[in-house]
Amino acid sequence: MSARFAFNHATAKFWDQREAVEACARAGAGIGLWREPVQEMGVAATAKLVRDAGVAVTSLCRAGFFTDPTPAALEDNRRAIDEAAAVGAPVLVLVSGGIPDGGTIDSARDGVRQALAELAPYARERGVTLAIEPLHPMFASDRCVVTTLNEALDLAAPFAPEAVGVVVDTYHVWWDPQVWQGIARAGREGRIASFQFADWVTPLPAGVLTGRGQLGDGCVDFKRYLAEVDATGFTGPIEVELFNDALWARPGAEVFAETKAAFERVTA
Amino acid sequence: MSARFAFNHATAKFWDQREAVEACARAGAGIGLWREPVQEMGVAATAKLVRDAGVAVTSLCRAGFFTDPTPAALEDNRRAIDEAAAVGAPVLVLVSGGIPDGGTIDSARDGVRQALAELAPYARERGVTLAIEPLHPMFASDRCVVTTLNEALDLAAPFAPEAVGVVVDTYHVWWDPQVWQGIARAGREGRIASFQFADWVTPLPAGVLTGRGQLGDGCVDFKRYLAEVDATGFTGPIEVELFNDALWARPGAEVFAETKAAFERVTA
Numbered sequence: 001m002s003a004r005f006a007f008n009h010a011t012a013k014f015w016d017q018r019e020a021v022e023a024c025a026r027a028g029a030g031i032g033l034w035r036e037p038v039q040e041m042g043v044a045a046t047a048k049l050v051r052d053a054g055v056a057v058t059s060l061c062r063a064g065f066f067t068d069p070t071p072a073a074l075e076d077n078r079r080a081i082d083e084a085a086a087v088g089a090p091v092l093v094l095v096s097g098g099i100p101d102g103g104t105i106d107s108a109r110d111g112v113r114q115a116l117a118e119l120a121p122y123a124r125e126r127g128v129t130l131a132i133e134p135l136h137p138m139f140a141s142d143r144c145v146v147t148t149l150n151e152a153l154d155l156a157a158p159f160a161p162e163a164v165g166v167v168v169d170t171y172h173v174w175w176d177p178q179v180w181q182g183i184a185r186a187g188r189e190g191r192i193a194s195f196q197f198a199d200w201v202t203p204l205p206a207g208v209l210t211g212r213g214q215l216g217d218g219c220v221d222f223k224r225y226l227a228e229v230d231a232t233g234f235t236g237p238i239e240v241e242l243f244n245d246a247l248w249a250r251p252g253a254e255v256f257a258e259t260k261a262a263f264e265r266v267t268a
Numbered sequence: 269m270s271a272r273f274a275f276n277h278a279t280a281k282f283w284d285q286r287e288a289v290e291a292c293a294r295a296g297a298g299i300g301l302w303r304e305p306v307q308e309m310g311v312a313a314t315a316k317l318v319r320d321a322g323v324a325v326t327s328l329c330r331a332g333f334f335t336d337p338t339p340a341a342l343e344d345n346r347r348a349i350d351e352a353a354a355v356g357a358p359v360l361v362l363v364s365g366g367i368p369d370g371g372t373i374d375s376a377r378d379g380v381r382q383a384l385a386e387l388a389p390y391a392r393e394r395g396v397t398l399a400i401e402p403l404h405p406m407f408a409s410d411r412c413v414v415t416t417l418n419e420a421l422d423l424a425a426p427f428a429p430e431a432v433g434v435v436v437d438t439y440h441v442w443w444d445p446q447v448w449q450g451i452a453r454a455g456r457e458g459r460i461a462s463f464q465f466a467d468w469v470t471p472l473p474a475g476v477l478t479g480r481g482q483l484g485d486g487c488v489d490f491k492r493y494l495a496e497v498d499a500t501g502f503t504g505p506i507e508v509e510l511f512n513d514a515l516w517a518r519p520g521a522e523v524f525a526e527t528k529a530a531f532e533r534v535t536a
Contacts, residue, residue, distance in 0.1 A: 099487050104487070104489055105442070105443065105487070109445070136405060136406065137404060137405045137406070137443040137444070138404065138405070138406040138472065138476070140442075140443035141443075141468055141470055141486070141487045142470045142471075145443075147443050147444070147445065148445065150445075151445045154445075174373070174408075175373065175405040175408035175409075175413075175415050176405070176415070177377070177415065177416065177418075177419045177422075200409055202409055202410045203410075203474065203475045203476075204406065204472070204474070204475065204476050205474055206471065206472070206473055206474040207471045207472065208406070208471075208472050208476060218409070219367050219372070219373070219409045221372055
């Protein structure tokens with residue numbers, strides 16, 4: 001299973017991007033990149049870094065935030081698609097954004113539909129799949145109005161699977177009584193663009209953003225997720241993405257080693 | 269609309285039960301009682317208090333916690349049903365409980381099914397409706413594995429609507445892309461046993477239990493909830509139940525007045 005391990009840079013958020021890529025190269029792992037460090041190093045320099053290191057970029061995080069699909073929001077998303085293409089990321093992860101001022105969750109969801117219609121052709125032309133990530137419903141008002149796999153699949157439905165897919169992130173979907181059905185549907189529709197692991201632990205911290213658990217510390221049944229996703233025929237990488245203050249405070253190399261070991265344990 | 273206002277005692281958790289009942293009597297409001305203060309005053313004394321005050325008990329909170337349906341858990345639920353009958357509460361609110369040690373969310377949901385089958389006949393004989401409350405999915409691991417209206421309705425389906433219904437609490441269901449369909453289904457199936465209001469505000473506090481917003485402070489569209497629930501033919505009370513540290517720190521009478529005014533504003 002370790003051949004499918006990919007390390008999302010956000011798991012060691014403050015680790016230098018070059019060091020993270022080099023660690024992935026040594027471990028034979030893929031990497032999920034983030035726009036801020038990519039822009040900081042430069043898109044062309046990042047592309048050269050991963051190419052020279054022979055590291056597969058499994059995704060670029062993160063665009064979206066287009067529930068109010070202003071021209072500026074759409075332009076930023078086009079830029080993110082260009083960046084994904086440039087660094088060789090087959091997938092651009094989209095977090096939709098929350099409820100804009102004066103809107104409702106229903107109007108915000110309409111905004112997502114409009115934005116996808118604007119962006120899908122642009123992404124397809126550049127060979128990048130837009131991956132709609134449903135986030136846990138505790139983020140529905142301020143971060144992501146897309147809350148379930150089925151909702152993400154409904155949003156993706158008007159577009160070709162090469163243009164618009166979904167992210168299956170255990171942290172966000174583990175509670176959903178429809179999750180097994182949603183995974184099977186996502187596979188059948190060819191929409192699994194990204195598969196991510198994080199564990200669910202409580203108590204949640206204030207603000208709830210940075211409490212994701214190391215694999216094995218919480219209640220997510222990773223073996224079952226692996227089995228259900230594998231059963232759809234998906235053979236792609238599995239990214240571990242943990243937003244966790246305690247991990248962020250530690251040296252990146254240490255977090256990388258611990259995370260890889262945890263991945264091997266929960267998938268063994 | 270104010271004729272339908274009911275005050276859940278948990279909104280002013282530390283307010284003396286007698287004073288809360290007397291405030292409801294003066295305001296023509298119903299009251300949602302909690303087991304701990306009822307037991308503290310005594311079940312018979314509480315029954316006399318509300319009867320003498322002419323206050324309708326709209327629900328008794330809270331039983332459940334039977335995802336591991338041990339004999340002790342079931343016995344405590346039978347006691348809660350007896351208490352509901354004794355104080356004249358037509359509805360006993362059930363929060364299912366989280367994932368027991370060694371279990372999974374799926375096994376915990378099986379436990380809920382078993383517990384309901386044990387308890388439904390007992391409740392029906394005593395004229396009490398068990399109301400399954402789906403809680404927000406952020407509570408799914410440690411407090412309530414039932415997360416959506418449709419899931420609650422599926423759990424209720426084997427039983428007569430007089431025996432098992434559901435709670436529609438805006439705080440817990442507002443994010444659900446299926447919520448309007450779920451409300452319509454709940455009405456059609458005669459399962460709306462309790463209708464509760466609380467607003468969704470962020471940022472969430474650590475532990476996420478005590479961050480419910482006063483009506484109007486957040487993103488819940490109460491007028492739409494009222495319209496959708498009314499459209500099913502439901503004419504029952506609307507309980508306001510806010511778990512909020514800042515409210516709990518204030519005098520109960522003040523919280524009651526503020527909450528009633530907020531209810532009138534959001535339903536006007």
